[in-house]
Amino acid sequence: MSPSRTARPLAVAVALVTVYILWGSTYLGIRFASESIPAMLMGFTRFVIAGVLLVGWGLLRRRRGEPLPSLREWRSTAIVGAALLGAGNGGVIWAEQHVPSGIAAIVVALVPLHMAWLDRVVYKQPASRWTWAGIAAGFVGLLVLVQPSGGSHIDMAGVGVLLVGSFCWAAGSLYARTAPLPRSVALGSGMEMLAGGVLLGIVGLIGGEAGRLHLTAVTGKSLLSVGYLIVFGSLLGFSAYAWLIRNARTSLVSTYAYVNPVVAVLLGAAFASEPITLRTLVAGAVILSGVAMIVARPAPNRVVAPAAIAPAEPGGPVPEALGALSRN
Numbered sequence: 001m002s003p004s005r006t007a008r009p010l011a012v013a014v015a016l017v018t019v020y021i022l023w024g025s026t027y028l029g030i031r032f033a034s035e036s037i038p039a040m041l042m043g044f045t046r047f048v049i050a051g052v053l054l055v056g057w058g059l060l061r062r063r064r065g066e067p068l069p070s071l072r073e074w075r076s077t078a079i080v081g082a083a084l085l086g087a088g089n090g091g092v093i094w095a096e097q098h099v100p101s102g103i104a105a106i107v108v109a110l111v112p113l114h115m116a117w118l119d120r121v122v123y124k125q126p127a128s129r130w131t132w133a134g135i136a137a138g139f140v141g142l143l144v145l146v147q148p149s150g151g152s153h154i155d156m157a158g159v160g161v162l163l164v165g166s167f168c169w170a171a172g173s174l175y176a177r178t179a180p181l182p183r184s185v186a187l188g189s190g191m192e193m194l195a196g197g198v199l200l201g202i203v204g205l206i207g208g209e210a211g212r213l214h215l216t217a218v219t220g221k222s223l224l225s226v227g228y229l230i231v232f233g234s235l236l237g238f239s240a241y242a243w244l245i246r247n248a249r250t251s252l253v254s255t256y257a258y259v260n261p262v263v264a265v266l267l268g269a270a271f272a273s274e275p276i277t278l279r280t281l282v283a284g285a286v287i288l289s290g291v292a293m294i295v296a297r298p299a300p301n302r303v304v305a306p307a308a309i310a311p312a313e314p315g316g317p318v319p320e321a322l323g324a325l326s327r328n
Contacts, residue, residue, distance in 0.1 A: 019241050047234065081199070090165065110166050115170040138291065
């Protein structure tokens, strides 16, 4: 077997593990970073810094004579960045001010369910009974999660924002598979981060966060958390995801939804004293079971649309920069 054929499965495995672990930890990082930095401005800072670094790296690695990104590619990356980073990650950032980080991760695990029904309704892809059963299980799990019990309840506004954000993440991910994006994953991801970061900055300014930002009150824990999110969440984590959605099966990429909630719940309990209740465990198990039904039983006779872009080149900040935000 040639080296090129053995390298690809290894690259996919490394990228998957990167997304599994790093994205699970970013939920807690977001909570700590937002403790003394207004949420949307924190997201703006994180994504703009990471975006500038990735765009710079992509331009440095650009081959002689290779054209700069076209206006069409800028438009596509802006759409993807707004959907994944602005609405998707922005929803997580806002919601974690109202719900525990572990709960946020469980609700975000519904992304593959959104992708499944969007695939059926928008792209007219056939769906099996297992797919519909998985969607139903996810809905039941969500009902269990938000149902008040033992005098405790989960903030419904936070859950609602998470649902909208996870829907936008799913829609943006499906769009990115055939959108005309730059060939360089680093360059494309950096452009997406800049678009998403600018959007979050605008939202933060409109929401009056500039007046609530007091630099002298920013803690070391928040600064370290922002640094962690930039390096491990954005440069490595989302870069890996951006590369995967171009180079691996959707069903395989979606398996990150199994691991992220487990990592987030455990870290939230260990470092932020977030409670692990029976309701959380049951709801999480039901939701992840629904995800498993969809991922393990892909729709038969699936129609695959031709790719609108060439495969991303390997190498970069985690296969070639592997980059664009981080859903977390």
